Amino acid sequence: MQKDEIIRKINQLLIDEIEIDETQIHPAADLKKDLGIDSLDFVDLFVIIENNFGFKMKAEEMANVRSLEDFYNYIISRINLNER
Amino acid sequence: MNRVVITGMGIYSVIGKNLAEVRESLYKGKSGIIFDPVRKEMGFRSALTGMVERPHLKGVIDRRMRVGLSVQGEYAYVSTMEALQFAGLDQSYLDSHEVGILFGNDSSALSVVESVDILRKKKDTMMIGSGYIFQSMNSTVSMNLSVIFRLKGVNFTLSGACASGSHAIGIGYLLIKQGLQEMIICGGAQEINPESTASFDALNAFSIRESEPERASRPFDRDRDGLVPSGGAATVILESYESAVKRGATILGEIIGYGFSSNGEHISMPNVDGPVRAMEKAIRDAGIAPSEIGYINAHATSTPLGDSNEAQSILDVFGNSSPLVSSTKSMTGHEMWMGGASEVIYSTLMMNHGFVAPNINLDNPDDITSRLNIVTKATSCDFKAFLSNSFGFGGTNSSLIVRKV
Numbered sequence: 497m498q499k500d501e502i503i504r505k506i507n508q509l510l511i512d513e514i515e516i517d518e519t520q521i522h523p524a525a526d527l528k529k530d531l532g533i534d535s536l537d538f539v540d541l542f543v544i545i546e547n548n549f550g551f552k553m554k555a556e557e558m559a560n561v562r563s564l565e566d567f568y569n570y571i572i573s574r575i576n577l578n579e580r
Numbered sequence: 581m582n583r584v585v586i587t588g589m590g591i592y593s594v595i596g597k598n599l600a601e602v603r604e605s606l607y608k609g610k611s612g613i614i615f616d617p618v619r620k621e622m623g624f625r626s627a628l629t630g631m632v633e634r635p636h637l638k639g640v641i642d643r644r645m646r647v648g649l650s651v652q653g654e655y656a657y658v659s660t661m662e663a664l665q666f667a668g669l670d671q672s673y674l675d676s677h678e679v680g681i682l683f684g685n686d687s688s689a690l691s692v693v694e695s696v697d698i699l700r701k702k703k704d705t706m707m708i709g710s711g712y713i714f715q716s717m718n719s720t721v722s723m724n725l726s727v728i729f730r731l732k733g734v735n736f737t738l739s740g741a742c743a744s745g746s747h748a749i750g751i752g753y754l755l756i757k758q759g760l761q762e763m764i765i766c767g768g769a770q771e772i773n774p775e776s777t778a779s780f781d782a783l784n785a786f787s788i789r790e791s792e793p794e795r796a797s798r799p800f801d802r803d804r805d806g807l808v809p810s811g812g813a814a815t816v817i818l819e820s821y822e823s824a825v826k827r828g829a830t831i832l833g834e835i836i837g838y839g840f841s842s843n844g845e846h847i848s849m850p851n852v853d854g855p856v857r858a859m860e861k862a863i864r865d866a867g868i869a870p871s872e873i874g875y876i877n878a879h880a881t882s883t884p885l886g887d888s889n890e891a892q893s894i895l896d897v898f899g900n901s902s903p904l905v906s907s908t909k910s911m912t913g914h915e916m917w918m919g920g921a922s923e924v925i926y927s928t929l930m931m932n933h934g935f936v937a938p939n940i941n942l943d944n945p946d947d948i949t950s951r952l953n954i955v956t957k958a959t960s961c962d963f964k965a966f967l968s969n970s971f972g973f974g975g976t977n978s979s980l981i982v983r984k985v
Contacts, residue, residue: 515643536644539710546707 588667588817594630611794626786630810648714655813680733684744684768689776691715741972746920750838768921770811798941799880799907810913814922837866843975858977874963880907920970
């Protein structure tokens with residue numbers, strides 16, 4: 497899967513499943529402060545990512561994920577790891 | 581002691597999704613019972629049930645507030661919105677006053693089943709998501725609505741089997757009467773799905789008159805063969821008389837009596853003595869004579885023993901005063917955890933609109949039920965007070981008395 501395609505898919509999932517306002521989505525957005533994703537939403541993101549990308553996120557790997565760009569990069573790195 | 585009045589009502593039921601629809605159904609004697617083929621396929625002895633569609637709340641309340649709502653929580657959100665609007669209460673009022681919530685609810689089976697099904701399939705609790713825990717607990721309705729409406733007063737759920745909704749109103753009445761709260765959102769909620777009623781179906785307690793769904797629930801009739809499960813949600817706004825007058829609120833009725841008791845006998849078989857004591861306690865609390873009660877909304881669920889015992893208990897308490905009696909469960913089916921609250925609403929609608937709703941499907945009373953003054957057709961009647969009975973497993977009994985103000 498290409499990087500652009502992954503980002504588009506993540507953005508759409510955030511809009512459809514977490515109901516984030518489309519206008520707020522940009523790479524520098526802070527997941528908590530700007531997008532309002534709280535600890536319970538993170539629990540749902542685990543399920544959404546598993547259902548749509550076929551792998552399980554690990555809480556310990558998410559420790560340094562702060563911005564949406566961090567999140568894209570994390571998902572891309574996990575997909576690359578799985579495809580290798 | 582404060583006087584306690586009802587200043588708002590809301591209903592989401594199998595005979596109507598708001599007060600206006602329900603009032604019309606009550607008057608017309610409309611049944612909300614259907615045959616549910618899914619239950620038959622699953623192996624139910626009886627596929628009869630009350631049915632109402634799930635409310636569509638996407639776009640109405642935000643996602644975080646929706647994901648924790650069980651199906652009965654969704655019903656209760658709708659009934660509570662109607663009750664708040666009726667009472668003239670907006671969010672700014674709720675934000676600036678200590679308003680409580682007490683709901684009757686005694687299961688949340690579908691959420692439990694669905695979340696455990698995910699676990700069995702995925703073998704990882706992380707795949708269950710964030711919503712199910714808040715949907716699965718018995719307190720799901722009060723916990724979610726207290727957050728949605730940002731309530732700051734008393735906040736818990738009463739589980740008293742099929743008397744849950746009635747006890748919730750009774751306890752709310754006592755708290756306001758004692759001066760501990762000024763306003764409480766009270767009600768009852770009942771999920772509708774096969775998961776929540778399968779084990780009840782196993783007791784042979786449901787009617788199997790599947791060829792005539794609308795005629796299956798027939799309280800007090802000689803040929804009654806069991807109850808029909810049902811559900812929905814009902815909300816009443818209870819408030820001190822002083823607060824209601826200060827706000828200029830419309831007063832729909834005054835709660836003047838709450839009586840409760842336990843049979844102290846069998847877990848599922850009702851008796852006569854327990855309901856008699858609950859009704860007598862409510863009448864003593866109200867400080868009125870039995871003859872002042874013009875209408876009794878009976879618990880009568882259409883089971884052979886339960887209806888006979890309630891008929892006998894009414895005769896024991898009311899003697900020759902012969903109030904009008906009907907069981908609205910003949911139309912709604914047995915709304916279980918919700919019933920005690922919804923039946924206060926049905927009866928208050930009747931009291932304020934001058935009629936008594938029929939006990940439909942009563943073709944032939946039996947020896948005991950023939951001695952009651954049961955209404956079989958909508959009857960114009962200007963009654964001043966009613967008593968509503970609710971009884972449940974474990975022998976829990978609740979009687980409420982409401983009068984016109």
